Amino acid sequence: xxxxxxxxxxxxxxxxxxxxxxxxxxxxxESIAKKNGLYNSNMKYGPRIACIGEGDLIKGLDNxxxxxxxxxxxxxxxxxxEAFGDRDNKMMRVVSSSIFLKxxxxxxxGLQVNIDGMLGTIRSISGGRVIIDFNHPLAGKDLVxxxxxxxxxxxxxxxxxxxxxxxxxLDEKDYKIEEKEGKIDIKLKKxxxxxxxxxxxxxxxxxxxxxxxxxxx
Numbered sequence: 001x002x003x004x005x006x007x008x009x010x011x012x013x014x015x016x017x018x019x020x021x022x023x024x025x026x027x028x029x030e031s032i033a034k035k036n037g038l039y040n041s042n043m044k045y046g047p048r049i050a051c052i053g054e055g056d057l058i059k060g061l062d063n064x065x066x067x068x069x070x071x072x073x074x075x076x077x078x079x080x081x082e083a084f085g086d087r088d089n090k091m092m093r094v095v096s097s098s099i100f101l102k103x104x105x106x107x108x109x110g111l112q113v114n115i116d117g118m119l120g121t122i123r124s125i126s127g128g129r130v131i132i133d134f135n136h137p138l139a140g141k142d143l144v145x146x147x148x149x150x151x152x153x154x155x156x157x158x159x160x161x162x163x164x165x166x167x168x169x170l171d172e173k174d175y176k177i178e179e180k181e182g183k184i185d186i187k188l189k190k191x192x193x194x195x196x197x198x199x200x201x202x203x204x205x206x207x208x209x210x211x212x213x214x215x216x217x
């Protein structure tokens with residue numbers, strides 16, 4: 001067993017629940033998702049790799065895992081302040097239903113929408129007015145996590161894959177990765193902005209201590 005410190009890449013399995021209702025909102029185990037009627041074919045299940053202290057996890061969980069031991073299970077209560085914060089009434093917005101009609105969208109309560117680059121959930125529709133809630137769905141809620149710290153990750157390629165996924169949402173199907181003489185090359189199926197590439201290079205050098213280059217497949 002080893003103790004976790006800030007900057008370590010750690011493989012985790014977890015179940016996240018809303019305190020009080022016990023409702024599961026996030027988990028890594030596909031079999032548990034199916035057993036509880038939560039399976040989503042668009043979700044990628046399996047252990048998650050996160051760099052501790054770098055914001056890959058919510059604040060309360062990120063802080064809690066420092067100094068904990070690998071190979072152990074932990075039950076963690078996280079206050080709303082350390083999770084997604086309080087609900088903010090200023091994040092409620094009223095828009096005209098004509099906005100949706102122009103886009104040929106039929107609005108209904110519970111529908112998630114993107115307005116001006118912000119993700120929100122429709123709460124109600126009345127008299128041509130649509131109320132959209134831009135608060136995080138878990139804002140104002142205390143959470144409970146069951147976490148198993150599987151191991152500390154040492155392999156550079158696994159570290160970089162986690163940086164690409166957690167940082168910019170780049171999945172393994174979108175690139176190939178090669179390691180040669182201590183350097184890593186990411187072969188992209190689709191090119192990306194040079195500023196994004198440079199930022200990723202900086203993060204990889206800081207966290208994984210290796211040089212990174214990009215090319216196209």
